[in-house]
Structure formats: structure tokens, C-alpha cells
Amino acid sequence: MASVPAVLQSEWTKIRTVSSTTWTLISALVVTVALGAALSALLNSQFGDLGAAQQATFDPTYTSFSGMVLGQLAMVVFGVLVVGSEYSSGMIRTSLAAVPQRATFLFGKILVAGVLALAVGLLTGFLSFFLGQALLGDHGTGIGEPNVLRAVIGSGLYMALIAVFSMGVAAMLRSSMLALGILMPFFFLVSGILSAVPGAKDVAHYFPDQAGSRIMQVVPDALNSSDRPYGPWGGLGIMALWVVAALVGGYLVMRKRDA
Amino acid sequence: MIEVTGLTKRYGRKVAVNDLSFTVRPGVVTGFLGPNGAGKSTTMRMMLDLDNPTSGSVKIDGKHYRELSEPLKHIGALLEAKAMHGGRSAYNNLLCLAQSNRIPASRITEVLDMVGLTSVAKGKSKGFSMGMGQRLGIASALLGDPEILMFDEPVNGLDPEGIHWIRNLMKGLATEGRTVFVSSHLMSEMALTADHLIVIGQGRLLANTSMADFIHENSRSFTRLRSPDRERVKDALDEAGITAVEGTGGVLEIDGVEPERLGELAARHGIVLHELSSQRASLEEAFMRMTAESVEYHAHTGPDGGGAPATGWGSPGWGTPAGGGNDQGKGA
Numbered sequence A: 001m002a003s004v005p006a007v008l009q010s011e012w013t014k015i016r017t018v019s020s021t022t023w024t025l026i027s028a029l030v031v032t033v034a035l036g037a038a039l040s041a042l043l044n045s046q047f048g049d050l051g052a053a054q055q056a057t058f059d060p061t062y063t064s065f066s067g068m069v070l071g072q073l074a075m076v077v078f079g080v081l082v083v084g085s086e087y088s089s090g091m092i093r094t095s096l097a098a099v100p101q102r103a104t105f106l107f108g109k110i111l112v113a114g115v116l117a118l119a120v121g122l123l124t125g126f127l128s129f130f131l132g133q134a135l136l137g138d139h140g141t142g143i144g145e146p147n148v149l150r151a152v153i154g155s156g157l158y159m160a161l162i163a164v165f166s167m168g169v170a171a172m173l174r175s176s177m178l179a180l181g182i183l184m185p186f187f188f189l190v191s192g193i194l195s196a197v198p199g200a201k202d203v204a205h206y207f208p209d210q211a212g213s214r215i216m217q218v219v220p221d222a223l224n225s226s227d228r229p230y231g232p233w234g235g236l237g238i239m240a241l242w243v244v245a246a247l248v249g250g251y252l253v254m255r256k257r258d259a
Numbered sequence B: 001m002i003e004v005t006g007l008t009k010r011y012g013r014k015v016a017v018n019d020l021s022f023t024v025r026p027g028v029v030t031g032f033l034g035p036n037g038a039g040k041s042t043t044m045r046m047m048l049d050l051d052n053p054t055s056g057s058v059k060i061d062g063k064h065y066r067e068l069s070e071p072l073k074h075i076g077a078l079l080e081a082k083a084m085h086g087g088r089s090a091y092n093n094l095l096c097l098a099q100s101n102r103i104p105a106s107r108i109t110e111v112l113d114m115v116g117l118t119s120v121a122k123g124k125s126k127g128f129s130m131g132m133g134q135r136l137g138i139a140s141a142l143l144g145d146p147e148i149l150m151f152d153e154p155v156n157g158l159d160p161e162g163i164h165w166i167r168n169l170m171k172g173l174a175t176e177g178r179t180v181f182v183s184s185h186l187m188s189e190m191a192l193t194a195d196h197l198i199v200i201g202q203g204r205l206l207a208n209t210s211m212a213d214f215i216h217e218n219s220r221s222f223t224r225l226r227s228p229d230r231e232r233v234k235d236a237l238d239e240a241g242i243t244a245v246e247g248t249g250g251v252l253e254i255d256g257v258e259p260e261r262l263g264e265l266a267a268r269h270g271i272v273l274h275e276l277s278s279q280r281a282s283l284e285e286a287f288m289r290m291t292a293e294s295v296e297y298h299a300h301t302g303p304d305g306g307g308a309p310a311t312g313w314g315s316p317g318w319g320t321p322a323g324g325g326n327d328q329g330k331g332a
Helices: A004-016 A019-049 A052-056 A060-064 A068-089 A091-098 A102-139 A148-173 A176-194 A198-204 A208-216 A232-256 B040-047 B090-100 B106-115 B130-142 B160-175 B187-193 B211-218 B230-239 B259-269 B283-294
Strands: B002-011 B014-024 B029-033 B055-060 B075-078 B148-152 B179-184 B196-201 B204-210 B221-226 B244-246 B251-255 B275-280
Touching: A004 A102, A004 B090, A019 A060, A019 A068, A019 A102, A060 A102, A060 A148, A068 A091, A068 A102, A068 A148, A068 A176, A068 A208, A091 A102, A091 B090, A102 A148, A102 A232, A148 A176, A148 A208, A148 A232, A176 A198, A176 A208, A208 A232, B002 B040, B014 B040, B014 B055, B014 B196, B014 B204, B029 B040, B029 B160, B029 B187, B040 B055, B040 B148, B040 B179, B075 B130, B090 B106, B090 B130, B106 B130, B130 B148, B130 B160, B148 B160, B160 B179, B160 B187, B179 B187, B187 B211, B187 B283, B196 B211, B196 B283, B204 B211, B204 B283, B211 B283, B221 B259, B230 B244, B230 B251, B230 B259, B259 B275
Parallel strands: B029 B179, B029 B196, B075 B148, B148 B179
Antiparallel strands: B002 B014, B002 B055, B196 B204, B221 B251, B221 B275, B244 B251
16 A cells, blocks of 8 residues: 555645646635725725615625635636646656555545645635725724634635535546636636526525535625525535535546546 | 466457466566557556456566555556656656655656756756657656566657667666566567567467577578679579579579678689678568568558558568468467
């Protein structure tokens, strides 16, 4: 059996020695924080123009995470490339010859990349929150308010889960291009559109990003978002189930298929 | 030592590797020869547990590959050049592999030096030429200082100096008592490096023999003689009781008589010679005869080229098989 610490160390070296890691993770952080800050500033200046109902259910915490819509795409790219580049470069054969135990190899890689994504996600979450609240001025909230800390930490968990989900999908599809071609439009367009269409909404609520993003909301029915049949942790749990399914799928493909 | 037993790989209805059994022994370079598409790479991938065999097994020093705790310390393989991440430096690519098998980092500098890549160790492997990629692959094979080494078409993309180097490297590794298994589709390359030969065609074992036996059984040596006075030469040969075979272009081929004797004979009769040379029917031809029925991709010479395998190769008249030795091992 391969030594697990040795595999983790090797996977960490793989991640830190390619430039795609740096630029995808920095993009995820910068885009999320900057876009959240811009929207917070905009809402602060336009707050008086909002309707009474919108003002009453205004969710300053969730507003500061508005940048997640785009920032999560960089996390998708990070997750896909961590696994997919093994296939596109042909490195997978060298890697599996060195660590023939498929589970140790795949889950070692995903653990290392997932922990890194979580660290970046948490940093992004706290930066987005504090910068957003500062720019919201009087309409902002504090970290000590009820459920706010849960939402901020939840935003980090959300980003990490998005990345790990993408790793599982890339392992199933064994191709970066294919995985990006499916995940990017899904998270950027399909999921958002379907969750706004009356008939499809009930299904779309169970999509990983829709369910998971509930954890970042402090005011449940803010910004015209409709009722959901689950709470913040329930939503994150649904997202986690998607992640587990993707990982199991990825592992089965890796075990069955020829490298 | 590598033991292959009844190894079979099917892709749907197509059989890529068909019931292969052989043993690769330490201390010699074993050549793994076969035309393109014969199943060499598939066999090697199954040896490394990268592809799952349909049936049969491969044992590395008596163990299944997956049972090796740190496989790079037992077996090192060069599969295809550039099986590395292009965005990572040569050093870092090797570092990832070394760490996974707990090989000290000092060994990386050693192997980079052995393959001559020290000066570009920090350079991204994306910018490497095919030959440099091949050297990096060889460095990764040597990384764990393994007892068994496997090279898939190692001379591909190497310049003459590189080819010379890899030949000596393989021979040196075998002399140290290691098991060296190297594939090629070029008989001429194998003749220079391998001590033992395993020949396959369409996934079947065609021969499993020592190189010396293969040469002995498959090559015909003869003397080639060319003269403007051919009839007088023939008369002189008849007189001396030597039989000559007429080749094309006025050439005579004489079996089993040294050029010295023929030259002296010609001088005694005052016959002008334009050529007198020792010839050996190429092993390439022996190999082609052996694999003729199993070559997957035939080149057709004309519109009605039929299924005849590359008949235009080599000099006409060389193709006469020397005895039935080339049947050895067939269908084993």
C-alpha cells in the first residue's frame, strides 16, 4: 500500500508547482470580493429606490456575497484542472504507475485540493463580508448578528464544495474540456435560469449550487428568492450529497476504465 | 523478473493481446518486437496495471503490481514521452513522483544528471523537444533505482547521439543484473541492443528466443560478386565446384565461400571484378517474414495491390528463407 502522507505530499507538490492553481484561486478570490463590494456600494447608494418589501427583507450578508455567481466559476476551473490536467497531459499514467491504488491516489488529490479550496473560500468569504458591510454603510450588518457567522463560514464551505464537485465530475469525464464545457454553462446559466422559471423551479432548488447557496442567506426570503423546502444546513447537505455522488462516480470510472 | 501468464485483452470483439505467456529475466536486455498495432504498448500498460486485462495476469517479482508498496522502487517505466505536466518544470515533475514513493530528493538531481537534463531542470517541460521529453521519461523510470526497467520505443525522437546513449544505458543496466524490457518495431534496433527476443504479431506470441539463436536461424550470409565477364566467372566457379545463384543486375550470390577464395580464383583466371563483398540477409527481412501474416496495416503498392505485405522491401533475391527456422515458437 502506498503511504498516505507520501501521496498527500506529492499531490501538494503537484498543486503548488503549476501556475493554473495560483491564477484560478486568485481569480476566485478577487472576482468574488470585488463584485460583492461593487454591488454592496451600488445598493448602498440606491437603497432609497428599493420598494418597501425589498427594503424590509434586505439581506446585507447575502448581498456582500453577490460576487460568488462569477467567482464560483473560477473555483470550477480550479477543481476541473486539478483532476483534468492529469488526463490532458498524459501524466495520469505516470501518476498511477507511481501510486497504483486508485482510491489513495484520487482521494489524496481531492483532499489536498479541497482543503486548499476551503482555505481560499473562507478567506474570500470573510473578505467579501467585511468589505461589503463597510461599503453598505448604515445598511450593513455585523458578524455578531444572529446567523451571520454561519453564513460567512458557509460561503467558504460552499466554494470548497463547488471545487470538489468539479473534481469529481472531471474524474468521471476524464477531460478538462468536457468537464468545463458542461459545468461552466450549467453553473453560469442553466441553474440560474431554471431556478427562476416557475415550473422548473421546484426541481432547480435541488441543484447543487441552488441548494448550497442557501447557507449564505441570513434573511430566508430576501431579494425575491422564493421559499425553499430546506434550511441552510439542509441545503448544504443536499449540495454535499451531490458532491459525494460525483466523487463516487469519479472513483468508479477511475477503477473501471483503462488509464 | 516479470512473469506474464495467459494475458489477454479484448476491446469489444477485437483481440489486442491474445493469450500471451512469457518471462522476462534479469541480467539481459529483452527486446519486445512487433509491428505497429501488435499489442506491445497494451501489454506494457497491463504490466503496469494501467489497463485491466480481460484475463491472465502479470507478476512483478512474484507480486501483482498493485501489491507493490512503492512501485517505483521495483519497476521503472518509460511509456510515452511527455507523460508529464507541461506547465511544471522537469525537476518538479520528478519531485511529485519521488515524494509519492518516498524517494529522496537528492536522487532527482542524480537522474537528471544521468540523462543530461541538468541544465534545463528548472525549465517547463512544455518547451522540451521530443528527445528531451524522452530523456525526462527515462529519468522518471530510473528515479526509484528499480531492479526492473521497461522502455516503450525509447529511441523514438532521439538523435543519433541519444540513440547511442540509450543503447549503452540499457546494456549497462542489464550488466548490473537488472531486468530490462524494451519494445521496438525495428528489428535492426533490437539486433544492436537485445540479448533475448520476444516477438508478437496481432497480440500473439510468435517467437521467444535468444538473439543469437534468432540470428543463427534467420540470417543467411553469402558473398556477392559482380563482374563484366559473368560467363567466364560462372565457368570458373563451375570448374572449382562452387554453385552460384544469379541475382538481378548481373550479380552472382555465392553461399558458404569466403570472398578471399573467390578473389584468388578470379585473379588466377584474370577476370575483372567490379564487386566482391560479404553479405548478410537482413534480420529485418526475417522479422517481416515472421510477422507477415499478422501485420495489421498493410501498405498497398498499387490499385490492385492485393493483401501482399510490403513486398518491395529489401533487395530482390534476398528473400529466400534460410531453412525453416523462422517457424520457431509460432503459435506457442
